[in-house]
Amino acid sequence: RDFNERCAQCSEVNWGLTDGGGFYCKSCHNVTERTREVVNTDFVANSRVQRISKGLKKQEKNDGSCEWYICEGFQLVLKKQVEALEALGVCPQMKDEILCNFWRCYLQKTKQAYCKRPAGETVKALSVCESSTDVDSDPERPSLLHLLSLSESEGDLQTDCSFASSLSKVSESTSVYSGSVDGSLYLMKSQKEKLRMTMPMTLSFCYMALLWVREPITLSELLRFVVEGHIPYFNIFQHFPEKMKLCGLDLKIFCVESWPVYEEVFNKMHELAAFLDLPRFPDITESCFLHPDMLCMKYLMEANLPDELHNWTCRVVKKIGIGEVDFLTLTPGNKSTRKVKYDVLAAAVIVVVLKLLFLLDDHYEWLLSEFAEERNKNNTEGSPYFEFKKWYEVVKHSMDVEQKKLDEEKAKYLWRCEKPLFYSVKNKSKVLKRRQMVVNLQNQFGKLSDSVQRAEKPNPSSFQLSWSEENTDGSCFHGHSLKGILQEKCGFLRAMNPDYWLCTVKLCNEKLCGHLAHYREAEFPQSYHFVLGLFSFLLRIQPSYIHDDVCMIEHKLFNKKLYTKLKYNTVLRK
Numbered sequence: 001r002d003f004n005e006r007c008a009q010c011s012e013v014n015w016g017l018t019d020g021g022g023f024y025c026k027s028c029h030n031v032t033e034r035t036r037e038v039v040n041t042d043f044v045a046n047s048r049v050q051r052i053s054k055g056l057k058k059q060e061k062n063d064g065s066c067e068w069y070i071c072e073g074f075q076l077v078l079k080k081q082v083e084a085l086e087a088l089g090v091c092p093q094m095k096d097e098i099l100c101n102f103w104r105c106y107l108q109k110t111k112q113a114y115c116k117r118p119a120g121e122t123v124k125a126l127s128v129c130e131s132s133t134d135v136d137s138d139p140e141r142p143s144l145l146h147l148l149s150l151s152e153s154e155g156d157l158q159t160d161c162s163f164a165s166s167l168s169k170v171s172e173s174t175s176v177y178s179g180s181v182d183g184s185l186y187l188m189k190s191q192k193e194k195l196r197m198t199m200p201m202t203l204s205f206c207y208m209a210l211l212w213v214r215e216p217i218t219l220s221e222l223l224r225f226v227v228e229g230h231i232p233y234f235n236i237f238q239h240f241p242e243k244m245k246l247c248g249l250d251l252k253i254f255c256v257e258s259w260p261v262y263e264e265v266f267n268k269m270h271e272l273a274a275f276l277d278l279p280r281f282p283d284i285t286e287s288c289f290l291h292p293d294m295l296c297m298k299y300l301m302e303a304n305l306p307d308e309l310h311n312w313t314c315r316v317v318k319k320i321g322i323g324e325v326d327f328l329t330l331t332p333g334n335k336s337t338r339k340v341k342y343d344v345l346a347a348a349v350i351v352v353v354l355k356l357l358f359l360l361d362d363h364y365e366w367l368l369s370e371f372a373e374e375r376n377k378n379n380t381e382g383s384p385y386f387e388f389k390k391w392y393e394v395v396k397h398s399m400d401v402e403q404k405k406l407d408e409e410k411a412k413y414l415w416r417c418e419k420p421l422f423y424s425v426k427n428k429s430k431v432l433k434r435r436q437m438v439v440n441l442q443n444q445f446g447k448l449s450d451s452v453q454r455a456e457k458p459n460p461s462s463f464q465l466s467w468s469e470e471n472t473d474g475s476c477f478h479g480h481s482l483k484g485i486l487q488e489k490c491g492f493l494r495a496m497n498p499d500y501w502l503c504t505v506k507l508c509n510e511k512l513c514g515h516l517a518h519y520r521e522a523e524f525p526q527s528y529h530f531v532l533g534l535f536s537f538l539l540r541i542q543p544s545y546i547h548d549d550v551c552m553i554e555h556k557l558f559n560k561k562l563y564t565k566l567k568y569n570t571v572l573r574k
Contacts, residue, residue: 008032066243068179070186071112073244073254074197077236078103081206084231088460090215099209105276106205110195179245187249195268195275199233199256204269206231211269211330212281216289218343220539221462223260227540230460233260235417257415262541270339273332284328284342291328292317295346302538303350304395304467306386306480312353320556322349341545347535348549352557354531357485357495358388362525364497365389372484386480392530394475398465399537464538502558503551519547 003015007025014026024031082095107113180186186196195201203222210217217225226233237246237254246254273281284290296313300306317323328340358365365388372385379385467476486493503524504517521529521543532543539546 067181068244069182070180070250070253071107071197073180073237073240073250074202075103076240076244077199077202077232077254078205080232080236080239081202082209085206085210085217088217088225088230090210090217091213094209094213094215098212099205102205102209102272102276102278106195106197106272109276110197179247179250183249183253186253195271199254200260200264201268201272203233203260203265204272207265208269208273211290214282214284214288214290216462218290218295219262219266219341220343220541223262223265224464224540225460226260228458228460234415238417259410262539262545266339266341270330270332273330276332278332280332281330283325285325286323290342292323292342292346292349295342296349298462299346299350299535299538301467301478302463302465303534304391304465304475304477305350306482307478308482309350309353309357312356313349316349316353316356316553316557320553322553322556341549343539344541344545344549347539347546348553351528351531351535351546351550352553355528356500357482357497358527359497359499359501360525360527360531361501362527365527368485375484383479383481385484386477386482391477392527394477395465395534396530399534402464403537500558502554503547507551507555515544516548517551519544 003023004013006013007015007028007030009030010025010028012025012027015023016026018024018031022031078099082090082099086092086095104114108115203226207219207222210222222231225231232239234256237251240246286293288294293310293314296317297310300309300313321327322345327338328342330340331337354360358368369387369389372387373389375385376387467478469476469478485496487496488494507516508518519532529543532546535546536543
């Protein structure tokens with residue numbers, strides 16, 4: 001009754017009180033910054049407040065935003081990503097039964113939830129407040145988040161509001177340029193301290209959950225789906241609720257302007273698994289998609305190689321024992337076991353088999369190709385002989401076309417968020433108007449330059465290169481025969497080629513190096529480089545990673561005395 005000012009929106013005098021003591025217009029629901037002054041004569045001087053009651057679960061600010069924490073933002077990111085994986089066909093149990101438990105364990109280990117209140121900088125800052133107000137401090141209650149679940153809608157997390165409200169007051173001086181409560185405090189922490197959460201680590205969480213349920217998605221496929229836009233990662237903060245305002249330091253945490261790196265996501269996944277003290281992962285058996293025999297079959301099809309090569313890849317896998325359960329299954333924290341990159345390992349096995357049969361020394365494979373070409377001229381029945389030269393020409397043309405498309409898409413990629421970001425109601429109309437002007441100018445210039453509008457993203461596929469045996473142009477080599485390069489001896493088919501050259505005589509043991517062998521293109525034959533480049537394109541990784549596993553397989557496969565011949569190292573076949 002005492003507040004008689006007219007509303008700035010509708011000029012009415014019809015005010016009501018919010019739960020926080022502020023005024024809002026009942027006619028147009030406009031909220032003012034004025035608050036009601038309450039004079040309580042019952043208050044006794046020098047009395048001590050025994051308890052602060054819990055307020056709203058999310059305390060709203062004057063601009064309509066609410067208090068939120070960085071871990072809540074990452075939880076929303078994980079929620080969107082796992083929902084996208086479910087849309088791709090991943091089992092529904094991965095969300096609530098696997099990934100959610102991993103996330104809860106991470107919050108507990110980092111003392112963000114499900115633990116006693118952390119004894120860090122925040123609690124020290126709150127010590128003054130707690131000494132004067134005696135906030136209810138149940139040691140068993142989570143510090144920030146309570147009963148967290150990835151199934152909760154739009155980041156609606158149950159929080160300890162008495163602690164949150166006090167923390168927001170303390171962090172006003174440190175989070176001036178952050179929309180979140182703990183944005184600046186979060187960045188002040190050391191990057192290696194307790195595996196501080198980052199955007200690439202969300203992909204590590206997803207891959208760790210996929211590996212636990214043994215889903216048929218490799219890490220290279222996961223990252224490719226991210227780049228193609230099937231799994232939200234870039235500008236994902238545009239899917240945050242309107243009440244979660246991002247600005248300043250928040251954008252530094254959630255804004256991504258680089259492509260995800262295979263090695264970074266892979267290493268962080270192993271660090272996470274060890275940090276969370278996870279038990280041994282479910283066994284990778286022969287029936288599992290991640291087994292080398294299964295992945296070799298997939299990559300042979302995608303590389304347009306003969307089906308008969310699969311028998312040779314299986315023989316190599318069995319010979320050196322890389323198909324054993326103990327070798328393939330992840331045991332977190334066990335430093336004696338090798339960290340297996342399932343997709344890279346399968347590609348390396350195929351490269352070794354091609355070296356066994358064709359040598360790949362820029363000479364022998366072309367002689368075999370000429371021999372197969374002559375035999376195909378007189379071959380009217382049965383499967384045609386595999387011609388390495390023809391396969392090289394067909395695959396190189398298709399790979400160059402796809403690589404050009406990929407490079408153009410990456411060059412044209414718009415890193416800016418489609419949804420404009422604004423942080424005050426006053427600037428909202430200006431930002432929206434400016435954004436619409438930019439879109440109109442882009443469309444006009446696009447029409448003038450006759451540029452093709454960006455088509456809708458294609459449906460996700462496990463294969464980047466597809467080959468059909470129904471094609472009459474002979475571009476599919478799946479059914480081609482290897483008879484021209486094999487000979488039968490003692491009831492077994494053996495390669496006509498008696499020699500083999502090693503990529504390296506001695507593996508590198510330096511821990512700081514990070515590679516078993518160094519790959520320099522000028523030091524290796526062009527045929528070998530082309531095969532590495534093919535699988536490098538399919539897996540979207542550097543050729544050196546495949547080269548490392550090739551060297552590892554070679555040193556497991558050949559354990560006899562090595563002989564050095566000219567430029568290459570030749571060993572006797574076992």
